[in-house]
Amino acid sequence: MAKTRISLTVNGREVEELVEPRMLLIHFLREQLNLTGPHIGCETSHCGACTVDLDGKSVKSCTVFAVQANGADIVTIEGIAAADGTLHALQEGFREMHGLQCGFCTPGMITRGYRLLQENPNPSEEEIRVGISGNLCRCTGYQNIVKAIQYAAAKLAGATVQEAAE
Amino acid sequence: MNDTVLTPQQRTDQLEGIGCKRKRVEDVRFVQGKGNYVDDVKLPGMLYGDFVRSPYAHARVARIDTSKAEALPGVVAVLTAETLKTVNLAWMPTLAGDVQMVLADGKVLFQNQEVAFVVANDRYVAADAVELVEVEYEALPVNVDPLKAMTDAAPVIREDIKDKKEGAHGPRKHPNHIFSWQAGDKAAADAAFDNAEVTIKEFIPYPRVHPCPLETCQCVASFDKIKGELTLWGTFQAPHVIRTVASLISPLPEHKIHVIAPDIGGGFGNKVGAYPGYICAIVASIVTGLPVKWVEDRIENLSTTAFARDFFMTTELAATKDGRLTGLRCYTIADHGAFDACANATKWPAGLFSIISGSYDIPAAYCLVDGVYTNKAPGGVAYRCSFRVTEAAYAIERAMDIMAHKLGMDPAEFRMKNLIKAEQFPYTSAFGWQYDSGDYQTALKKAMETVGYTGLRAEQKAKQEAFKRGETRELMGIGVAFFTEIVGAGPSRACDILGIAMFDSAEIRIHPTGTGICRLGTKSQGQGHETTYAQIIATELGLAADGITVEEGNTDTAPYGLGTYGSRSTPVSGAATAMACRKIKAKAQMIAAYMLEVHDDDVEFDIDRFRVKGNPERFKTMKEIAWAAYHEVPPGMEPGLEAVNYYDPPNMTYPFGAYISVVDIDVDTGETKVRRFYALDDCGTRINPMIIEGQIHGGLTEAFAIAMGQEIHYDDDGNVTSASFLDYFLPTAVETPKWETDWTTTPSPHHPIGAKGVGESPNVGGVPCFSNAVNDAFAFLGASHISMPHDHWRTWEAAEKLGLHA
Numbered sequence: 002m003a004k005t006r007i008s009l010t011v012n013g014r015e016v017e018e019l020v021e022p023r024m025l026l027i028h029f030l031r032e033q034l035n036l037t038g039p040h041i042g043c044e045t046s047h048c049g050a051c052t053v054d055l056d057g058k059s060v061k062s063c064t065v066f067a068v069q070a071n072g073a074d075i076v077t078i079e080g081i082a083a084a085d086g087t088l089h090a091l092q093e094g095f096r097e098m099h100g101l102q103c104g105f106c107t108p109g110m111i112t113r114g115y116r117l118l119q120e121n122p123n124p125s126e127e128e129i130r131v132g133i134s135g136n137l138c139r140c141t142g143y144q145n146i147v148k149a150i151q152y153a154a155a156k157l158a159g160a161t162v163q164e165a166a167e
Numbered sequence: 168m169n170d171t172v173l174t175p176q177q178r179t180d181q182l183e184g185i186g187c188k189r190k191r192v193e194d195v196r197f198v199q200g201k202g203n204y205v206d207d208v209k210l211p212g213m214l215y216g217d218f219v220r221s222p223y224a225h226a227r228v229a230r231i232d233t234s235k236a237e238a239l240p241g242v243v244a245v246l247t248a249e250t251l252k253t254v255n256l257a258w259m260p261t262l263a264g265d266v267q268m269v270l271a272d273g274k275v276l277f278q279n280q281e282v283a284f285v286v287a288n289d290r291y292v293a294a295d296a297v298e299l300v301e302v303e304y305e306a307l308p309v310n311v312d313p314l315k316a317m318t319d320a321a322p323v324i325r326e327d328i329k330d331k332k333e334g335a336h337g338p339r340k341h342p343n344h345i346f347s348w349q350a351g352d353k354a355a356a357d358a359a360f361d362n363a364e365v366t367i368k369e370f371i372p373y374p375r376v377h378p379c380p381l382e383t384c385q386c387v388a389s390f391d392k393i394k395g396e397l398t399l400w401g402t403f404q405a406p407h408v409i410r411t412v413a414s415l416i417s418p419l420p421e422h423k424i425h426v427i428a429p430d431i432g433g434g435f436g437n438k439v440g441a442y443p444g445y446i447c448a449i450v451a452s453i454v455t456g457l458p459v460k461w462v463e464d465r466i467e468n469l470s471t472t473a474f475a476r477d478f479f480m481t482t483e484l485a486a487t488k489d490g491r492l493t494g495l496r497c498y499t500i501a502d503h504g505a506f507d508a509c510a511n512a513t514k515w516p517a518g519l520f521s522i523i524s525g526s527y528d529i530p531a532a533y534c535l536v537d538g539v540y541t542n543k544a545p546g547g548v549a550y551r552c553s554f555r556v557t558e559a560a561y562a563i564e565r566a567m568d569i570m571a572h573k574l575g576m577d578p579a580e581f582r583m584k585n586l587i588k589a590e591q592f593p594y595t596s597a598f599g600w601q602y603d604s605g606d607y608q609t610a611l612k613k614a615m616e617t618v619g620y621t622g623l624r625a626e627q628k629a630k631q632e633a634f635k636r637g638e639t640r641e642l643m644g645i646g647v648a649f650f651t652e653i654v655g656a657g658p659s660r661a662c663d664i665l666g667i668a669m670f671d672s673a674e675i676r677i678h679p680t681g682t683g684i685c686r687l688g689t690k691s692q693g694q695g696h697e698t699t700y701a702q703i704i705a706t707e708l709g710l711a712a713d714g715i716t717v718e719e720g721n722t723d724t725a726p727y728g729l730g731t732y733g734s735r736s737t738p739v740s741g742a743a744t745a746m747a748c749r750k751i752k753a754k755a756q757m758i759a760a761y762m763l764e765v766h767d768d769d770v771e772f773d774i775d776r777f778r779v780k781g782n783p784e785r786f787k788t789m790k791e792i793a794w795a796a797y798h799e800v801p802p803g804m805e806p807g808l809e810a811v812n813y814y815d816p817p818n819m820t821y822p823f824g825a826y827i828s829v830v831d832i833d834v835d836t837g838e839t840k841v842r843r844f845y846a847l848d849d850c851g852t853r854i855n856p857m858i859i860e861g862q863i864h865g866g867l868t869e870a871f872a873i874a875m876g877q878e879i880h881y882d883d884d885g886n887v888t889s890a891s892f893l894d895y896f897l898p899t900a901v902e903t904p905k906w907e908t909d910w911t912t913t914p915s916p917h918h919p920i921g922a923k924g925v926g927e928s929p930n931v932g933g934v935p936c937f938s939n940a941v942n943d944a945f946a947f948l949g950a951s952h953i954s955m956p957h958d959h960w961r962t963w964e965a966a967e968k969l970g971l972h973a
Contacts, residue, residue, distance in 0.1 A: 023291065037207040038200020040432065042381045043465040047892035050381055078200030092198040096190055099861045103693030104197030105381045105432030111198060134899040137892075139381050139433050140693045142864035143900040 007071040011036070012080025020067045026060075027051045029067035030077060038078035038108040042137070049136030052109035053077045059116045061135070078108035081115055090153035091115060100149030102140030110136050114150045123154060178774045183713065184706030185920065188857035192697045192717075193430075202430040205385045208400050210458040213387070214243055216448050217293035218467070219283035219300045221275035224311070224542040224885020225322065226304035228271050228282065236285055236299040241292035243455055245300065246284040246447055248272040254453075259416055259446055262664060263516065264335025265345070265507035266327075267545060269443045274307070276324055276505035277544050278885050279470040284447040286459060309542045309885040310343075313479060313502035316539035317341040324505055324540040335507075336516045336538075345507050345538035350521035351598050356533035359494025363485035367570045369952050373558050375477040375502065375543070375879040378550040379897065380692070382432025383463035384472045386445050388452040396423040397452070401445060403428040403720075404438040405730025407688050408664055410722045412441050413449065415665070428720035434692035435869070436548035437473045439510040439732050444472075470890040473510075474543070474879055475550035477502035478558040482523075482566045490574050492585045495532040495597070497523055497562060503538050509547035510732075511554035512662040512669060518554025519653045519819075521598035525563035526607055526651040526823060527585040532597035542885045551869055551930040553654045553733040560650045564935030565942070565952065568647070572946050578647045578939070579620060579827075583611055586649065593916070600653060602821045603923075604913045605849070611649055614825035614847045617909060620645075623829060631947050640835050646828040646940025650932035654924045655738025655820040664729060668815065671739035672726040675704065675747045676809040679797040681790035682714035685744060688728010689736045690719050693865075694926055695858045696736060700744050702854055703920060707748035708755075709775035709789040726811050734822070734924030737854065738915075743814035745919035750810035754796070759787045761801040820915045820923035824848040826936040832944050834971045837963030839875065839941060841904035846932065849911045851923035862926045863908050870933025872898050874941075876958045896956070945969065 004019040011034060020029055030036045030053065042050035044063050051063040054076035081089045091114045094100065101107040110133065117124065117132040124132060129150050130143070138146060173181075183189045196202055221228075233245040248270040251257040258266045271282040283300050287293040308322040315321055321343055323329050329342040336346035360366060386401035397419055403409045406426045414421035431438060448461040463472060478501055485494035501517065503509060511518045517536040524532050549555070571581035586607040587594050594602040615621075627643045634642060659668030677683040685700055701715035719725065728740065752772065759777035760767045763785055770777040778786035787795070796808035829843040846863055853859055876896030880889045889895045914921025934955075941957040942950070945965055953965045966972060 021291070028290075031206075032209070035209075036200075037204075040204065040382065041206065041462075042383075042432075043892050045465065045891055045893070048381060048465075048897075082199060088198065095198050096194040099191070099857050101191075101194060101197055102695065102861060102865060103381070103433040104193065104202045104430065105204065107197050108200040130900040130903075134901045137381065137897050137899060139379065139435070139869070139897070140865045141861060142868035142906060143903050144864050144906055145861060147900065 005068050007068055009070050009072060010074045012076060022066065022068050024067045026062040026065040026067045026070050030062060036077050036079050040105055040108060042105065047137065049113065050106050050109045052112045052136060054112055054116055059113050076112070078112055081111060089115070090156040091150065094149040094152035094156065098145050098148040098152050100141060100146040106136060106138045110138065110146060114153065117150070118154055118157060122158065175774060182705040182709065182711050182775060184702050185852065185854050187702060187855065189698055189702055189712060189855055191695050193695065204382060204430050204432055205387060205400050205402055206462055208387045208429070210387065210389055213458040213460055214286050214288055214451070214455060215290040215293045216284050216286050216451055216459050216461040217290070217297050218281050219285065219297050219302065220279040221271065221282050221304070222278065223275055223304050223306055224278045225276060225307040225309045227274045227307065228302060229305050230303040231283060232301040233283060235301065236296040239292065239296050239299060241289055242285065242287045242296045244286040244451060246270065246451060251450060254450060256416065256446055256450060259441070261506060261508040262440065262513065263507040263509045263511065264513060267506035267508050269446045277542050278887050279467065281443045284451065286451045286455060311541050311543055311881040311883070311885050313477065313500050313539050313541055316343040316541055324542060343540045345503055345540060346516045347535065347537050348517045349533070349535045351533035352531060353533045355531040356494050356496050359531040360483065360485045360496065363493055364488045365574060366483060366485045367566065367573055368481065368483040369566060369569050371480045371482050371562050371565050371952060372954050373476040373478045373480065373561055374955060376475050376550060376873050376877045377469050377879050377895065378435035378437040378473060378475060378548060379469060379895065380433030380435055380437050383465060383468040384438060384442060384444065385462040386448050387458055387460045388448040389458035390452040390456065392456050396425065397449060398425040398427065399449065400427045400429060402431050402438045404434045404690055404692060404732050406690060406720055406722050407727050408730055409441060411667065426722040428690045431690065431692040435551045436475065436732055438692065439548055439730065440473060440508060440546050442472045442546070465892065466890045469879065469895055470887045471544050473546040473548045474504065475548055476558060480558065480562040482562045484566050484570045486570055486574065490576050490581050490584050492527055492529045493531065495524055495529050497534040499534070499536040501536055501538045502541050502543060503547055504543040504545040505540060506545035507538065508545040512656055513664055515554065518549065518556065520555040520559050522556055522600060522651065522653045523559035523563050524596050524598060525560060526587060526649045528587045528591065529597055543881060549733060551866060552927045553652065553656065556652055557931045557934060560931045561935045561938070564648045564650065564939060568939050568942060569952065577624065579611065579615055582647065582649050583608060586611065601818055602651065603818055603915045603917055605821065605823055606911065606913050607649065607823060610823065610847055610849055610911050611825045613909065613911065614827050614845060618827045618843065618845050620827065640833060642832045642834055642944040644830045644832060644940040644944030646830070646936040646943060648826045648932050648936035648939055651821050651823045652734070652928055652931050653819045653821055654734035654927065655816055656733050656735055657819055658817060659815045667729065669729050670813050670815040671728045671735065671743050672811065672813045673740055673743040673747045674726045674811040675751060677710070677751060677793050679794050681710055681793040683710065684716040684718060686718045686725040687740050688725045689731040689740045691731065694731070694736065694862065695855070699854050699858060700741070703741055703744045704748055707745055708752060726813070734927045737922045738820045738918060738924045739814055739816055741922055742816060742919050743812045746814055747810040747812035750812065751808055754808060755789065755792045757804065758792050758795050758800060762787050762795055817917050820851065820918060822848065822850045822923040822925060822928050824928055824932045826932045828936045828940045830940040830944060832941065832962060834966040837959035837966065839957060839962055844904050845907045845909065846929060847909040847911065848925060848928050849913050850925035850928065851912065851914045851918065852921035853910065853912060854922060859925050860908050863929045864906050866927060866929025867906050867933045868898060868903050870930045871904060871937060872896055874934045874937035874955055874957060876956045878956050
């Protein structure tokens, strides 16, 4: 199948690649760029394991074609930590509050939280629950994910962080 | 830091051993997207496999034409049953003693059954080629109703064995009959019912559901033709079992099969079995000489690999008028689908279902289970429980509520009266199980006090009156469940898989500098094994958990293990870990005594060191002893500090818990709000309270999903109508209730560290607790048993049947 040239920014790096027009963004990221952090859980936009940040919005990369990302600025879980390797407050929060178990939904969940906290830096518990409702988790029951996002919100706001997970 | 100035508590704390809320080791990679899951494995020249699947639930396969698919550029091979016959793999043996088609051989028996396997150099090309394989079907009559499976009119599902009168588990009484299995004393139970003052009998179905981990089943098979060796990466909860099965069904000797289970994205039972995708990927790699990856999509996952429950339990209880239980009977029809591929201990076709007497002192009990074939997917697994334990817990806990209602007793009071008493442990049930330990009354009392049970009942009473007066359209339901699990299979005298005894093992090596590695045959799928096994070692050996690497999922390096399911990791491998530590400790004691120039018996263990008895100033730390083990061992002693232990548990463990929930139901919409859910669990010794709480949260959320919405549903033509996330209920953060957790601690007397296992308890106890709450809301209106799932429609329907919408 004929390939199309696309150029985009991924985690701050300029990328230029040839892709089939039908290639999904998640496959482009995982297989062409070797960014295996975002995962595939359903291929129908329900589970959110493939969530990436595209031009300032959370998108499910299993239902976006790579060619649609031409010219876009994308952030994946691999681009969340600081350049020197310091973990983002969300990454720290998920570990501190036991917000993950098998880790499969975690990259999508953190990437969603990354955008959520920019949309709403001080969300209530209900706002967090609604804000992550496009991301499914089968292990945690969400309670500690909510705490992890609250932890990150507090830390990003410069507040002293509440007590750790049970 | 100078060790001598640390207090004993500080020395204990820095080990991060048993009881510590230690942060998880695995999280560091997971939060950075650096986990390594099967689909992340990428090998040079790797091909992709994809299945042609049957649109019919039951049909003859008249013709398969693969020529157009094979002609598509990029397609390397198309496997059919005819190809597999050349290597004798068109059918494979199942763990349950049956055989199963790998690819359709002559006919298909359930919708989405595997018909052909296309192999191409790209996953998109493979999907294209699937569409080009032409298959001609001749439709046959379909049966998806297990209650009709043994009637004269039912179509024969398994023509290959229709005349076989004897199955893997005894006589067969119909071509669609798989087995009859019974437990308990029928005569005694019948006598109890003949003499009973009060009896109840209820048909309690537990619908077909699916464990549905977020990562589907997948593998990469890579056959090295020169060495004649196969390396298989896969989503395997039991890697060694997969290796042995692969060797038994192929010409490959077991030492030339390397099975690797990397990070696994949730299992919940789905990843115990051996599926056609694995076999086809292996054969395709052998045929092509290249690595072959197979990854299920979500529809394939929900409709073909594994299912759970599908148990139809007619349950009876007998009691005295004052509420003392005297007998239990249960007759079950079990729908196993088209092949009996249930992943359970070989001798137990109905698993551990005879735990159905639950937490109660019932003098006489009997159960009978008939397994049947239908046109549904095979591969029954225990969705976050020991096999058939959650079905048993559901049946008894629903029956307890129904009996309480008939007796006019409060459900909690009725349970309290019949719970096995603390002084009765170890307790032998009417089915012969030896419950190891428990203090049930204390647990239930604590639960009732914490939630303010009496107040809740008073509030409910007032709301019922208000409802009757037409002042509210909301009903309040209180769910009570008290469960006892049976986990940690198992004693090898009772449990095996294909003849392999269900022991488990651990191998520990302590390095000269006092760090070490522990290797096991279990496999974490999110349970945090890398964190918790190290905590056991830290406490047992007095070496910091941070210095212990835990490695699982490599059959070449780990000692043989039976894998992780049925909450067996802590009860069995956790015990093996502790016992291996004790071997190391015994040697360390001799080395310490030698270094301190005293007799072996004159030193004693103290947190992180051996000290001279009566002279605590004279000691050698475990770190110093580790160095000495490689440097100056006593004369005649082998150098080194390592041990392996194969642990055959003397008994199962019996975790238990008391759960109470409160729901508010809008009778006009069926909407059910979970106001409160309180879970008290007793899992014996608690290794990591943070991880335990996380496991409880997750298990309760799965219980919520099962009770309130999940069902793998088939229409009469055998079309599976709930095989995507559009139709199969997975709760989001919005629907999921908030959980309150609590605990008591009753250690297991036979486990080296007293631990019982916990990950599955919330599923076992949670499902009946939700279902009892919904049923409880309607009970005062004279409702009969309302079946799961309690989605809005069914709950509205229950209200409709009661005439509440008139």
